[in-house]
Amino acid sequence: MQLTSILLAALGLSVAGGSAYLAHGVMESRSVPPAAQTEPDLVEVMVATRDIAYGEAIDGEMVAAHPWPTGALPSGAFTRVADILPPEGDEPRRARTTILRGQPILADHVSAFGERLTIVQTLGENGRAMAINVDAETAAGGFVRPGDYVDVVLTQGSGAEMTAATILQNIRIIAVDQDADGQSDTPQVLRTVTVEVTADQGQSLALAQRAGRLSLMLRNFGSASDTAPRAIRLSDMFGEEEEPEPQIVVVEEPAPVPPPPRTVTVRRGVEVETVAMQDGS
Missing domain, CATH: 3.90.1210.10 (Antifreeze-like/N-acetylneuraminic acid synthase C-terminal domain)
Structure with missing residues (x-):
């Protein structure tokens, strides 16, 4: 009985000592300040x-x-x-x-000190700046901004013969009216859009402005030029079939056959000779 009591007492002291040691370790770990974090340069x-x-x-x-x-x-x-x-x-x-x-x-x-800012500085090699007369209706509702890319569509004619054709693709807008800054997203009432074109494209655009009305179609950023759609007429939209034009068939009459020549038979004794008669004879 005494031996059992002694063993229980020893076990209790061991547990108590272990608990005290663990508690001391926890307290020490809490008292040690965390390592200082390295400040970035x-x-x-x-x-x-x-x-x-x-x-x-x-x-x-x-x-x-x-x-x-x-x-x-x-x-x-x-x-x-x-x-x-x-x-x-x-x-x-x-x-x-x-x-x-x-x-x-x-x-x-920013520019260099004293540098003058013009849209010429935004043009690529061999680029030209050309203005197009537009309004909100023909310029994607006024949402066209500098830096956007557009296709240019020419509309001309009247009635069923009115046609629309894409004449230029993937053309960059470099200015809207007098604004060459593309940060604003607010639609505007536009009068002029300046685009970057090559010399050949500029000539085509000049003719197109005189030939009919130009409209701008906004393109997705980074989209490559694809095959231009074929020109369509107003009648194509309603599926109207074109009536064939009447064809005139020219029938050539055969040339009149000349009458056989008139002849005279001359007998000289036993000789017989046929002589052709001339007109008026």
């Missing part, structure tokens, strides 16, 4: 303090430094305000596109 990046419109001159009130992770630094970002603002007395940079508030200002977003 930061660099100052110049960002816009307000929305900057296309063509607007950039001054010191539009730019501020903002910390930015070095590993996520955008390509072409300015890290010094002196790289954006001109030296005293020099011409400023201008925004090539709309720059939103809080957006990093990149080299592609």
Whole structure:
């Protein structure tokens, strides 16, 4: 009996000691502060303090430094305000596109110091800029914006003989009225759309404007030019069959057969001779 009591007491002391040791370990682990997290390397990046419109001159009130992770630094970002603002007395940079508030200002977003911004700078090699007279109805409801691509459709004629034909495909819009900035999504009442064309396309477009009415069809971004649809007439839409034109058959009468020549038989003794008579004889 005494031996049993002694064993139970020893077991109780062992359990209590183990519990105390575990509790001490937990308390120590809680008292040790977590390892300090490594702060990312930061660099100052110049960002816009307000929305900057296309063509607007950039001054010191539009730019501020903002910390930015070095590993996520955008390509072409300015890290010094002196790289954006001109030296005293020099011409400023201008925004090539709309720059939103809080957006990093990149080299592609701004012009050189004193550089004049024109749509010519947006043309590709051998590109030409040409204006088309349009309205909301012919310009996809006014949703055509700079940077969009369109097909140009010519409508001409009247009545059942009215025709529509796609004359140009995948043509880039470079300006709408006097606006060459494509950031706005608000539909506008348009009067003129400027497109980029080749010299040959420009000649075709000039003729088409005089021949009839031009309409613009918006294309999906990145879609390649496909085979232009065939021209259709108004009568084609209603399935009207074209009546064959009456054909005139010309029957040529055979040339009259000349009458046989008149002859005279002359007898001289036993000789007989047939002589042809001439007219008037």
